[in-house]
């Protein structure tokens with residue numbers, strides 16, 4: 318099999334030959350040089366070209382478009398930003414509602430573009446189900462989360478509680494205690510979106526160079542092995558790979574997320590599960606699980622992966638038996654009849670976490686730098702907003718996109734909060750994750766006494782507080 322097909326189920330499913338475009342061989346001058354052909358880079362190029370067709374834009378991609386998280390993710394297009402509650406906390410109720418509406422519109426904006434540009438990426442807006450399905454504490458924490466959402470200004474139309482009977486109409490899991498449902502999430506085939514976007518921006522006149530890693534960059538110039546690009550604007554759009562392009566690494570912690578996909582399941586299996594509208598689903602543990610039913614009737618299911626000392630990127634995503642087994646166990650708890658099902662694909666990818674888990678869209682006009690990131694595992698939709706916002710910032714617009722609390726206009730990179738040095742990052746990350754895994758293990762065991770359950774949840778909650 319072509320090595321690039323092993324990147325993910327999604328890349329394996331593509332009909333195209335996955336041939337890299339020509340690399341950059343000679344120096345060029347452009348207005349905007351984008352580093353990285355994932356969603357962030359491509360959406361930025363797209364919105365720039367649609368509004369200012371005369372701009373000369375080049376994208377430098379180390380491997381091929383979609384090689385990063387954009388060709389590997391779980392395919393949830395979320396109408397939100399990670400940690401938006403904290404970002405919106407200082408706004409008035411009216412401003413907050415306007416920002417929330419902007420976020421909720423993200424999946425619809427993605428749909429508008431894919432329809433307009435003819436990108437077939439299995440887009441389905443079936444909403445999302447966050448279910449309490451493994452232990453009773455999940456119901457309590459999800460209900461508390463729902464109350465929080467209402468306090469922030471969300472309505473019942475945005476998020477509502479599904480009792481077990483109502484949940485069963487959408488998703489049948491064993492031991493259901495209930496779920497939160499929100500209509501503001503769509504599912505897609507991620508690689509079809511990123512590869513489709515690459516074709517669209519090329520059609521609009523963007524020069525896309527593949528097999529062209531940027532070695533270093535500074536204001537007005539990006540250097541590659543064979544050539545350099547002189548430009549007015551540099552847009553580093555490498556998210557989880559930031560550690561390889563100093564000084565970006567200080568602001569992005571590269572962590573991994575890992576997924577598995579089953580073989581296509583028969584109609585009889587799906588009758589017992591549901592998800593007939595393309596809903597995304599997750600269960601309410603702190604291990605961050607996420608799943609979807611693909612257009613060809615597979616179950617794709619993922620959970621948080623690890624962090625490597627010094628922010629070293631993981632290159633080899635052939636998952637171990639233990640990594641696959643953990644994910645099989647997690648979905649097997651929800652769907653016991655799938656415990657023995659054949660897993661045909663397993664993979665993972667690197668993504669970027671910003672300090673205090675704050676996504677950001679930054680523009681340093683003096684240095685000609687614009688970047689968007691820190692999506693923290695929720696970047697499929699957020700990168701669309703990021704691309705739109707960076708385009709507006711570069712074009713000097715002041716509008717509803719640029720007036721948001723996650724936008725840092727006219728600010729240097731150093732104004733973002735950086736991560737502390739090692740070994741603090743490694744110790745901190747692993748202590749937090751261990752507390753989450755421990756909590757999950759204790760709570761999922763019905764024999765655990767109440768005091769142990771309290772202790773495990775208290776500790777995990779305390780550790781989670783450190784992340785913010």
Ligand SMILES: Cc1cc2nc3c(=O)[nH]c(=O)nc-3n(C[C@H](O)[C@H](O)[C@H](O)COP(=O)(O)OP(=O)(O)OC[C@H]3O[C@@H](n4cnc5c(N)ncnc54)[C@H](O)[C@@H]3O)c2cc1C
Pocket residue numbers: 352353354355356357358377378379380381382383384385386387388389390391392393394395529530531532554555556557558561562573574575576607619664665666667668669692693694695696697698699700
């Ligand atoms: C396994 C996994 C599951 C996920 N699931 C979801 C989900 O369901 N929903 C959701 O909202 N988010 C999800 N995410 C997060 C989401 O996929 C990312 O936030 C998003 O794709 C980031 O897009 P990006 O363009 O910023 O970065 P990427 O897609 O990572 O693109 C960066 C690109 O830069 C290139 N590059 C790196 N270094 C260089 C260099 N030096 N020179 C040139 N090019 C370079 C890389 O090859 C890559 O193509 C998931 C992430 C992972 C890893």
